[in-house]
Every structure is written in C-alpha cells, then in structure tokens.
Amino acid sequence: MDFSKYNYTVTERFIRYAKIDTQSDPTSNTCPSTEKQKNLGNLLVKELKEMGIVDAELDAHGYVYATLNSNSTKTIPTICFCSHMDTSPDCSGANVIPIIHKNYNGQDIVLPNDTTQIIKAADHPALLEQLGNDIITADGTTLLGADNKAGVAEIMDAIHYLLNNPQIKHGDIKVLFTPDEEIGRGTDKINLQKLNAKYAYTMDGETLGHIENETFSADAVTITIKGFPTHPGFAKNKMQHAIKIAAEIIQQLPKNKTPETTEKKEPFIHPTSINGGLERIEIKFIIRAFDTTTLLELEEELRLIVIDVLKNYDKCSYEFNVTEQYRNMKDVLDNCPHVVEYAIEAVKRSGIKPVLSSIRGGTDGSRLSFMGLPCPNIFAGEHAFHSKQEWVSVQDMQKAVETIVHLVSIWEENAA
Numbered sequence: 001m002d003f004s005k006y007n008y009t010v011t012e013r014f015i016r017y018a019k020i021d022t023q024s025d026p027t028s029n030t031c032p033s034t035e036k037q038k039n040l041g042n043l044l045v046k047e048l049k050e051m052g053i054v055d056a057e058l059d060a061h062g063y064v065y066a067t068l069n070s071n072s073t074k075t076i077p078t079i080c081f082c083s084h085m086d087t088s089p090d091c092s093g094a095n096v097i098p099i100i101h102k103n104y105n106g107q108d109i110v111l112p113n114d115t116t117q118i119i120k121a122a123d124h125p126a127l128l129e130q131l132g133n134d135i136i137t138a139d140g141t142t143l144l145g146a147d148n149k150a151g152v153a154e155i156m157d158a159i160h161y162l163l164n165n166p167q168i169k170h171g172d173i174k175v176l177f178t179p180d181e182e183i184g185r186g187t188d189k190i191n192l193q194k195l196n197a198k199y200a201y202t203m204d205g206e207t208l209g210h211i212e213n214e215t216f217s218a219d220a221v222t223i224t225i226k227g228f229p230t231h232p233g234f235a236k237n238k239m240q241h242a243i244k245i246a247a248e249i250i251q252q253l254p255k256n257k258t259p260e261t262t263e264k265k266e267p268f269i270h271p272t273s274i275n276g277g278l279e280r281i282e283i284k285f286i287i288r289a290f291d292t293t294t295l296l297e298l299e300e301e302l303r304l305i306v307i308d309v310l311k312n313y314d315k316c317s318y319e320f321n322v323t324e325q326y327r328n329m330k331d332v333l334d335n336c337p338h339v340v341e342y343a344i345e346a347v348k349r350s351g352i353k354p355v356l357s358s359i360r361g362g363t364d365g366s367r368l369s370f371m372g373l374p375c376p377n378i379f380a381g382e383h384a385f386h387s388k389q390e391w392v393s394v395q396d397m398q399k400a401v402e403t404i405v406h407l408v409s410i411w412e413e414n415a416a
Contacts, residue, residue, distance in 0.1 A: 001168060001409070003402055009160055010397045014136070014153035015098045017043070018145040023093040024086035024180045031189050032062030032086070032179035040085045040152075044177055047156065051163055053175075061189035062179035068159055069172060076171025076415040080197035080373070081158070081404060082364055083151030083204060084181030087143060088386040097139040100394070104135045111140030111388070119389045126207055126383055127391075134394040146392035147385035151203030152177055154380060154397055158404035170408040171415065176200070178364055184325060187367040197373060199339050201407070202365040205379035207355070208396045209347055212377040213333050213340045214358040215366045216267075217295045218325040221285040223249070223306055228315035229279045240313045242281040246274055248309045249283065257298070265290045265358060269298055290328055290358065326362045329369035329376070336374050342414070343378055346407035350399050378403060 020040045025033040032038065041058040048056035048066045056066035064085075070076060087093035101109055106128065109119040117140035121127045127135070138144040155175060162168060174197045178186040181204075205212055227242030253269055255261060262268045267289035275282050285302065289295040303320050310318055333340055340356070347354040365375035381396030 001165075001405065006161060008157060008398050008401060010153045010157040010401050011100075011136070011394050013156050014146070014150055014392070014397065017149040017152055018096050018098045021094040021096070022086050022145070023089060024183045026089055026183040031185065033183060033185070034086075037062050037086050037179045041177065041179075044085075044152070044156065048159070048175070051160055053159070059191070063190060064175070064177035065191075065194055066175040067172060068162060068170075068175070070170065071166055072169040072171060072412050072415070074171070074412060074415040076412055077198035078172040078174060078196060079408065079411055080174035080176050080195060080200035081155045082176040082178065082200055082202045082368070082375070083155055083380070084148045084178045084186050084364060085152060086179050086182050087145045087147065087149075088182045090386040091143040091388060092141070093143055093145055096142045096145055098144065099137050099139060101135045101137065104130050104133055106131055109135065109137060109391075111137060114140030114388070116140075117388045119384070119391060124384060124389075124391075129208070130393050130395075133396075135391050136394060137391045138388065140388055143386065143388060144390035144392065146380070146382035146390055148181065148204045148380065148382065150382050150392050150397055150400070151380040154203050154400040154404060157401045161401065161405055162408065168405065168409055169412045171412060173408055181364050186364040187371065190368075190371075192371060192373065195373075199336070200365065200368055200373045200375040201343065202363045202368075202375055202377045203380045203400060203404070204363050204365075204382075205377045206382055208379055208381060208393075208399060209352040210355045210357050210379045211340065211343045211347065212357050212359045214290065214330040215326070215328055215362045216288040216290060216360060217292050217327045218362055219287045219295060219299060220323040220325055221287055221299060221302060222319075222321045222323070223283045223285070224319040224321075225281050225283070226317045227279050227281070228313075239278075240316050241278050242276060242316070243278060245309060245313060245316060246281045246283050249306055252305045252309065254301070263360075267294050267298055269302055286325075288360070292327065326366040327370055329366045329374075332369040332374050333376055338414075339374050340376050342407060342410045343376055343403075345410055346403045349406040350402040352399055352403075
C-alpha cells in the first residue's frame with residue numbers, strides 16, 4: 001500500500017490532544033482518578049463519530065470504546081488497538097505548549113520557556129537517529145504527553161486512513177482508550193464483554209521499530225513498623241524509634257538490586273515512599289523481576305531484612321503486605337506466537353527493521369494479557385517520558401500509523 005500521497009493527520013491530532021490536561025492522580029479513589037481525563041475522551045468520541053464510527057462512546061469510568069466494522073468476507077479474529085489518555089503524576093501536564101523543531105540537525109534542543117531544560121544529544125542517543133526529522137517537545141515547563149497521546153493520535157489516524165481507503169481489507173477493529181494507566185489502574189474497569197476482541201495491541205512503546213512481548217512481573221509491598229515511643233527526655237533504653245528502624249531497613253537493601261544499579265533483565269527492589277513518625281511508619285516498595293520465581297525470592301529477601309532488623313527491637317512489630325500488580329505478558333503471548341509475528345511483519349512492511357525487546361516496566365497490555373486478551377506492545381515513538389525533556393518524532397508517529405494499517409491487513413490476509 002502506498003502512503004506517499006497520504007496527508008497524515010497524526011501530528012495535528014497529537015498536538016491537539018497534548019494541550020488537554022489529563023494527569024492522573026494516585027491519591028484519588030475514583031475512576032477515572034481525575035475527571036479532566038474525560039475531556040480528552042469526549043473529544044475522541046466526537047472525532048470518531050465525525051469519521052463515521054457510530055458506536056463510539058465514553059463510559060462513566062472514562063474509557064472510550066469504538067468499532068471499525070469489517071469490510072472483508074473472511075472470518076477474521078477481532079483485534080483491538082489500545083492507548084492510554086492519562087499523563088504521569090510525576091510532572092505537570094497542565095498548559096502544555098507543543099513545539100515542532102523542524103529538520104533536526106543533531107544539536108542540543110534548548111526549550112524556550114525554561115532554558116535550563118536542554119535535551120542534549122549526548123544524553124538522548126535516540127536523537128541521533130532523527131537527523132532531518134521533525135521533533136516535537138514541550139516548552140520546558142511541562143511534560144509533553146507523548147506517553148501516551150502519541151499512541152492515541154496514531155490509532156486515530158490509522159482509523160482515518162482505513163475509512164478513506166476501503167480497498168484495504170480488514171476485520172472488525174476495536175479501539176480502546178483508557179484512563180489511569182500511569183497509576184497502575186488502566187484496566188481496572190475495562191468491560192471486556194463490550195470490547196469483544198480476541199487479541200490486542202497497545203501503542204505505547206518507545207523506539208521506532210520496537211515490539212515488546214515481555215514485561216516485568218510486578219508486586220507492591222507495604223511494610224508497617226510499629227515503634228515504641230517515649231518522652232525524648234526519658235528515652236534512654238526505652239524508646240524504639242520507628243523512623244530509625246525504617247532507615248536501617250532501607251540501609252540493608254542490596255545495593256546491586258536497585259533501579260540505579262540494574263538494567264536489561266536484572267530485577268530490583270525499590271522503596272517509593274516513607275510516611276509516619278516515631279510510633280508508626282509505613283514504607284512502600286515496588287518489586288520487579290522478569291519471572292515470578294525471582295519476584296517472590298526478592299520479596300522473601302526483603303522480608304528477611306525486616307526480620308533481621310526487628311530482632312534488635314523487642315518492643316516493636318511489623319506487618320508485611322504484598323499486592324500483586326501485573327505479570328510478564330510473555331507467559332501468555334508464547335501461547336499465541338502469531339500475534340507477535342504479525343506485528344513483526346507489519347513493521348517490516350513499513351520499511352523499518354523490527355526489534356523484539358523487553359520492557360523494564362509494564363503496560364495495560366500486561367494485565368490485558370492475563371485477562372484473556374493477549375496484547376504485545378508496539379512502538380509509538382515516545383522518548384524521555386514523565387519529564388520536561390519528553391520528545392517524539394513526527395516521522396516515527398507516521399511510521400506507527402503505517403504499522404497499524406499493515407497489521408490489520410496482515411490479519412485479513414491470514415484469515416480463512
């Protein structure tokens with residue numbers, strides 16, 4: 001198929017979506033965690049309906065569902081393309097000002113409204129692959145939101161292309177845009193019966209050409225320490241300070257199993273917050289490993305550290321609570337290898353070298369896979385996400401659009 005004469009809409013869509021504040025909130029108990037995420041959801045439903053997708057809807061929980069109906073006589077499994085609408089709580093997503101830096105020349109990019117924010121080519125080696133391309137950044141005061149509004153825009157443009165090129169045959173295609181992925185709740189309220197898909201792809205990856213079929217397995221651990229308080233003026237041989245006990249636990253964490261010292265498929269134990277005082281303190285951790293056995297071993301290692309520290313404090317006690325977060329989607333995808341193989345072929349047809357890789361993190365696809373919807377992750381082109389130096393390439397987004405279109409065609413070709 002020929003994209004040489006196609007007037008891509010992905011850039012204009014992305015800029016439009018990036019300007020809408022959709023930051024999620026981990027402290028909220030609602031779904032979506034912030035009502036403002038629905039502002040983007042309502043816009044997407046409006047645009048889908050304007051394209052002719054009559055069943056597009058935003059539900060009460062902030063999920064967008066839509067269907068592009070089959071135009072083939074074959075029996076084709078229904079596939080879904082999914083991206084999340086929220087942006088990270090780690091960096092402001094309000095009043096985003098997207099800037100297009102045309103014909104990138106390999107130099108550092110100084111962001112205009114905070115010139116201390118410099119996207120240095122030396123720190124972002126992927127930029128060296130973008131010479132001559134157009135780079136989109138924010139202005140230096142906010143994140144950009146390419147994670148994951150690039151994916152949202154790519155799916156929308158692909159649907160637009162397919163509607164305007166009916167000669168490309170495909171089966172039923174489901175569109176799913178989720179809230180709250182950044183706070184680990186992106187699949188909490190998905191209605192799988194309404195979605196009614198057999199397989200899915202998240203468009204939430206980083207580098208051009210990458211397909212990710214493997215994620216961490218992940219748990220959260222909360223350790224609660226109950227200390228023994230006394231008046232500090234009369235504390236000798238009496239006080240057992242919960243904060244100091246927590247500090248000892250943190251100090252004993254293995255130095256070679258932290259995010260700062262690990263890469264590739266190496267696991268880690270990571271404290272994320274400490275709250276409390278002398279009498280009671282709560283330490284939250286995330287534990288990550290690519291296999292569940294190692295994950296459980298790390299949790300036991302952490303528990304034994306707590307026991308070892310507490311043996312010196314006879315008046316204190318602890319609670320150790322583990323919450324499952326997600327599991328490595330490769331365990332599911334290995335049972336249906338064609339789902340990944342079709343994605344690899346789609347990338348090839350887009351004129352890109354495919355790279356199969358692992359995510360040191362998770363996506364909605366991790367949980368969707370274990371909910372019965374096998375779901376690898378495809379590149380969206382987002383880089384340096386969760387930061388003011390976030391960027392995305394216009395040309396990479398266009399290639400992601402092409403990959404989606406090729407992928408639905410491949411599913412049709414391989415159907416009976």
